[in-house]
Amino acid sequence: MNVKFRLTLMSFLQFFVWGAWLITIANYWFGTKHWDGTQFGAIFATMGFASLFMPTLTGIIADKWINAERLYALLHILYAGVLFYLPQVESPNAFFWVMLVAMCFYMPTISLSNSISYTTLKSTNLDVVKDFPPIRVWGTVGFIAAMWITNLTGNKASANQFYIAGISAFLLGIYALSLPKCKPSKLISEKASLMQTLGLEAFKLFANYKMALFFIFSMFLGGALQLTNAYGDVYLDEFKHFPKYAESFVVQYSTIIMSISQVSETLFILAIPFFLKRFGIKKVMIIAMMAWVFRFGLFAYGDPAGNLWMIVLSCVVYGMAFDFFNISGSLFVETSTTAKTRSSAQGLFMMMTNGFGAVFGSLVSGWMIDKYFTKAFTDVQSTSLFVGSEPTNTHLLKYIKEQGVSILNNGTFDKTIYMKDWHHIWLSFTVYALVITVLFALLFKHKHTRAEQQAIEAINH
Structure with a gap:
């Protein structure tokens, strides 16, 4: 084969x-x-x-x-x-x-x-x-x-x-x-220290102000990735509680809609050489960060009917948000480190985004959504107001039943049910991404170098 x-x-x-x-x-x-x-x-x-x-x-x-x-x-x-x-x-x-x-x-x-x-x-x-x-x-x-x-x-x-x-x-x-067969290379020296063996020597790069700043922003941006992976599909699925959206294509096939994001990834990879050559590494990083702002902002105002284009466009810009920062960031590390620390530095870049960034984004967003953006309802009328329909609508009753809640004779629930305020959840993430973008643009001082130009030319070829 x-x-x-x-x-x-x-x-x-x-x-x-x-x-x-x-x-x-x-x-x-x-x-x-x-x-x-x-x-x-x-x-x-x-x-x-x-x-x-x-x-x-x-x-x-x-x-x-x-x-x-x-x-x-x-x-x-x-x-x-x-x-x-x-x-x-x-x-x-x-x-x-x-x-x-x-x-x-x-x-x-x-x-x-x-x-x-x-x-x-x-x-x-x-x-x-x-x-x-x-x-x-x-x-x-x-x-x-x-x-x-x-x-x-x-x-x-x-x-x-x-x-x-x-x-x-x-x-x-x-x-x-x-x-x-991929046999062990045994390239790790028996005399190598534990720090060298584990690739932790790259942490010395934090002594350099610009590298430290880059890795810190990488962590914060890594947190943004987890937000849409974790909550994107359930956000679209919960439109089923609104009668006018309940039978829409978006609700029934929310995961397929979300897959536009992955399709976008494959397309934007092809555009990276052009953007890098035209704008340079720092500006491409900023473009990626702005794409995250649009990713969240479009979700905040999108819906499966009149504003469906916002949901689709949010999925499209995801490819730019994800690919542009990962590739440009990797090139920055490649051209800003020596051959001795390059591999470890690339590992550190991935650790800050997929490791520390993922932990930070997941834990903080989970706590924040639960504490500030989850609404509690104790009766049918208040819940029906939230979903914008009459208390007797079948979608609301189905949701209540799914929650294992019973409706008492006076119209109250036998236990509290919770719904998420997705509009303000996505708006808060939008502000988060915007703050990161502005701070990065102001604090990260970087000029296009010859080494970067050579790396970009290598990509183009």
Whole structure:
């Protein structure tokens, strides 16, 4: 079988097993389990916690002791096992710990899949620069395919999303055992210090004001990514409580609408060389940050009817927000560090965005939404006012029933029900992104360098 095809299949499944639940888990959490928002924020933080140490540890193991493809296979099989167990968990606290274990198995496989691809391409005398991007883009296709399957099979709020991901992860684990062997390189010196071995020497870069500022802003922007991953789909799904939107395409296929974001990613990657050549790295970073402002602002004012274009455009600008900062940021690190610290610095960049940033964004947003943007209702009339309909509408009654609430004879509920104020949630995120953008533009002093120009020219070619 063709090597590039085998790696393409691996890349497709690598992100399929994540996309099957990542965007839709909020529907399961809030719509099926009715657990609170603070705890949900902690669930998304598990990805950040796992990203802080697991990729480094598994990288060391693959470099020194175990074939990368075997370690990769083992991690996916273990990840599958945890996913199969997740639907049995009935406590939000227990769910957090089980999900943390799942993420400790899954998150390092992202870097391992890249490593396997690089090693295999090089060993077969293929061009990594030319041949890897077309392979990697199928990962995004896999993520989109998983989202569509979860939605179209009616499982965006059910435990079946974890079974879809689990079965696929198990099959990927078995398949990975057939991949070309990637033996340990043993490049890590036995005399290397613990700091060197773990790649922590890159933290010395914080002594440089500009690098420290860049990494700090990377963390804050990394937090923004978690907000739409965590809440985007459930936000669209909750329009079903409004009668005039309940039967709309957006409500029925909210996950498919959200997948426009991933499609946009693949398209904006093609535009990066033009923007970098035209504007330079700093301005492209600022463009990415402004895209986050529009991402949240458009969500704040969008709806499935007259303002559907806002929801669609929000998904489109996501590609610019995500790709432009990741690529330009990576180029900034590449051209601002020495060969000795470059790899560690790139790892630190990912750690600040996907590690510390993810933890910060998930925990703070969960707490903030629960404390300031969740409305409590104790009677039918107040709730019907919120959804803009008569107290007898079937959508409201269905929602009340889903919450496990009974209506007493005097029109009050036997227990309080909660609804989220999505308009102000997205507005607060908009302000957050705008503040970051303005501060970055004012504080981050950077001039286009010759090294950056050469790197940009390399991308263009």
